[in-house]
Every structure is written in structure tokens, then in C-alpha cells.
Amino acid sequence: MIRIWGRSSSSNVMKVLWLLDELGLDFERIDVGGPFGGTHTPEYLAMNPAGLVPTLEEDAFSLFESNAILRYLGSEYASDSNWYPATSRLRAHTDAWLDLQQTLLTGPLNRVFIGLVRTPSEKRDPAAIAAAALETGRVWTIVEAGLAGCEFLGGAQPSIADVAFGPSLHRWFMLPIDRPELPMLRAWYDRLLTRPAYAKHCAQPLSP
Ligand SMILES: N[C@@H](CCC(=O)N[C@@H](CS)C(=O)NCC(=O)O)C(=O)O
Known part of the structure; x- marks a missing residue:
């Protein structure tokens, strides 16, 4: 199961949620960042060294930077589609x-x-x-x-x-x-x- 860490009011989190829904992928989202805090714990910083949102976690894999997450989702789940062309x-x-x-x-x-x-x-x-x-x-x-x-x-x-x-x-x-x-x-x-x-x-x- 894909887990997204980040408050839904963040534009960088929004991108990732939009793509996940376009690709029809199941995910859960956990509120961190802004008023929710939680982005500077050792556990969170191990996934996202910048202490920002969003972070994607999937099994033992984690990834920070929203556009890197878009590229990952495109490569992993929509390779050679209009979403992330293979050429x-x-x-x-x-x-x-x-x-x-x-x-x-x-x-x-x-x-x-x-x-x-x-x-x-x-x-x-x-x-x-x-x-x-x-x-x-x-x-x-x-x-x-x-x-x-x-x-x-x-x-x-x-x-x-x-x-x-x-x-x-x-x-x-x-x-x-x-x-x-x-x-x-x-x-x-x-x-x-x-x-x-x-x-x-x-x-x-x-x-x-
Ligand atoms: N380049 C980063 C920027 C991430 C970023 O600046 N996130 C903001 C929200 S849009 C953030 O984490 N702000 C602090 C917070 O929400 O606690 C990305 O694209 O993921």
C-alpha cells in the first residue's frame, strides 16, 4: 500500500494525490506538516531529510521531493503511457x-x-x-x-x-x-x- 505523508493543503502534496487518483492507485494519507507538525522527528527525517511534505512510503521504500514522486509513480505504474512517456x-x-x-x-x-x-x-x-x-x-x-x-x-x-x-x-x-x-x-x-x-x-x- 502506498502511504503519503503530508497535509492536503500543501500544493506539493496536492500534485501527488491528483496523480494517484488519475492512475487509480489505492493509498493512505497521513497528516503531517504545517499545523500538524511531525516532520522533524528522526523517523520522518530518515524518509525526508528536508523535513518537508510530501513523502511517499511504499513497503521498505521512501521518497521525498514532489516531482521525484511524480516521476516515480509515472515510471512504476504508468510507464509508456501519456502520463510519463517512455521515449x-x-x-x-x-x-x-x-x-x-x-x-x-x-x-x-x-x-x-x-x-x-x-x-x-x-x-x-x-x-x-x-x-x-x-x-x-x-x-x-x-x-x-x-x-x-x-x-x-x-x-x-x-x-x-x-x-x-x-x-x-x-x-x-x-x-x-x-x-x-x-x-x-x-x-x-x-x-x-x-x-x-x-x-x-x-x-x-x-x-x-
Ligand atoms: N521541493 C519540495 C518542496 C516541499 C515543500 O516546500 N513543502 C512545503 C509545503 S508545500 C512544506 O513542507 N512546508 C512545511 C510544512 O508543511 O510543515 C517538493 O517539491 O517536495
């Missing part, structure tokens, strides 16, 4: 989007999200939030270009590239900020919202 070049393309999500998008989007949703209004720095929103919009412009002529980031079918961005995409459209006009990005978000597993795990009200 080296297609797979490398999928991996590139996962890396871009972690390296370019997460930082600025977190600054907007934490600034507006998890910071009391009197302590907010509006200039810093606006600058981070602008930077986030630039990254979404790159994704918009990647969607040209495609229904999903990898082509006609969804892949773990879509999954990596999904929770962030919902936050982006829910946040009370100015957004650049990106019609393909909006259509992609609307398309993802029709998927029950995305709606269930990723498209929930933003939680403070």
Missing part, C-alpha cells in the same frame, strides 16, 4: 517542464500566495507582492507558449507535466491580483477543472 525525448521534455515548475515558478508564486493568503493584511508588503506577481506572470507566459497547439503541456493527453503545474495554476487564478491575458493558460485551467481528481485535490478554496 527518451518525450520523457526529457516532460522532465523539463517539471524542472521549470520547481526552479522558476515556485519561488515567485509562493511569495504572492504567502503574502496574500498567509500574511495578515497589516503585515503585507504590497510592493513585494506586486513584483512577485509580475515575475510569476512572466513564467506563466512561458507556459502559455508551451501550450500552443496543444490541449495539455505534453500534447493531446495529460502528463505529469500538467500535474506538476496544476495546484499552482489554481492558486494563480484564485489570487486577487492583476494577471496578464493568457487565453491558452485559462483554457488549460478550465480543461483541468473538468477532471474530477483535479477538482477534488487541487481546486479547493485557498487555505490560510
